[in-house]
Amino acid sequence: MIGILQKLISKQKSTSNTPSAFGPEDERYVLEKAYVPEHIVSLMSLISNSEPFLVKDQLGYVKDNWLILVGYPLEESFSPERCETVLDQVLETYHPEYLWFIGPEIPTSLLESCRERQTDEYLTLDLGCTQPKSSLRRVARKAAERLTVERGQTFTSEHETLVSEFRDRQELPPMVEELYCAMPHYVAGSSSACLLNAWDEKGDLSAFYVVELAAKEFDTYVLGCYSRQNYVPHASDLLFLDMMELARERGKRSINLGLGVNEGIRRFKQKWGGFPFLKYEFCECYYGRPEPLSLIDMLLDGKI
Numbered sequence: 001m002i003g004i005l006q007k008l009i010s011k012q013k014s015t016s017n018t019p020s021a022f023g024p025e026d027e028r029y030v031l032e033k034a035y036v037p038e039h040i041v042s043l044m045s046l047i048s049n050s051e052p053f054l055v056k057d058q059l060g061y062v063k064d065n066w067l068i069l070v071g072y073p074l075e076e077s078f079s080p081e082r083c084e085t086v087l088d089q090v091l092e093t094y095h096p097e098y099l100w101f102i103g104p105e106i107p108t109s110l111l112e113s114c115r116e117r118q119t120d121e122y123l124t125l126d127l128g129c130t131q132p133k134s135s136l137r138r139v140a141r142k143a144a145e146r147l148t149v150e151r152g153q154t155f156t157s158e159h160e161t162l163v164s165e166f167r168d169r170q171e172l173p174p175m176v177e178e179l180y181c182a183m184p185h186y187v188a189g190s191s192s193a194c195l196l197n198a199w200d201e202k203g204d205l206s207a208f209y210v211v212e213l214a215a216k217e218f219d220t221y222v223l224g225c226y227s228r229q230n231y232v233p234h235a236s237d238l239l240f241l242d243m244m245e246l247a248r249e250r251g252k253r254s255i256n257l258g259l260g261v262n263e264g265i266r267r268f269k270q271k272w273g274g275f276p277f278l279k280y281e282f283c284e285c286y287y288g289r290p291e292p293l294s295l296i297d298m299l300l301d302g303k304i
Contacts, residue, residue: 071103097288130273
């Protein structure tokens with residue numbers, strides 16, 4: 001999910017196309033069938049200020065002159081040929097300048113025009129088969145001696161301060177930074193976003209998680225953040241354990257842990273029992289008019 005969220009910065013040029021009607025019944029259908037974070041309509045729409053649409057059983061989001069096509073079918077298994085058909089229909093309907101595609105495989109027709117590409121894997125945690133190691137429970141209990149975990153739905157100034165501190169102390173990949181910046185708007189507008197907050201003995205915020213609860217079968221770990229100024233060892237482990245307990249309380253089968261992103265994040269997710277379960281491919285294509293050539297460019301190209 002992090003890879004596509006980087007691209008949800010609004011482009012200014014508008015288009016005359018109107019998204020297909022998408023109502024509450026459509027959203028219920030999608031959430032019942034969802035198996036990746038990009039299927040969660042409220043999450044994607046709030047972050048991107050876009051409108052969802054369905055073509056066959058594939059979901060997409062459109063705004064102004066850009067479009068996201070989620071290439072993970074809701075009903076059938078992924079088929080390159082079927083995906084190409086849906087892609088053709090989407091391009092014909094909306095004529096986007098920018099297309100961002102995610103799926104288990106990039107359609108052949110996009111490979112030549114793809115100007116940015118990323119490959120990763122979604123990780124999942126099977127709650128029916130996974131019990132945290134005793135060592136992880138032990139460090140979480142140790143952290144609980146100094147921290148109080150609260151479940152909330154308000155992104156406060158304390159959260160924003162923690163994010164600013166986190167961003168200042170290390171250089172984040174652009175895709176990750178965009179995700180953190182989008183959190184205040186997303187949490188404020190979502191009825192299914194949950195904040196897991198770890199408060200220290202002085203009442204300061206030591207760490208927090210953002211978890212998305214809307215999908216029928218799974219919860220989604222969106223992001224986490226911890227403080228160096230109010231640092232308590234293993235605060236993130238304590239929050240991870242509470243995230244698992246929350247999902248079990250709600251009868252969820254699994255937690256989608258998002259992408260591997262980097263080796264450190266992947267190791268943290270895997271030590272709790274997360275494992276790769278689905279390939280992730282991303283590409284960006286641009287269909288707008290080429291930039292006008294300058295006089296020198298035209299001379300070099302032999303056009304004059």
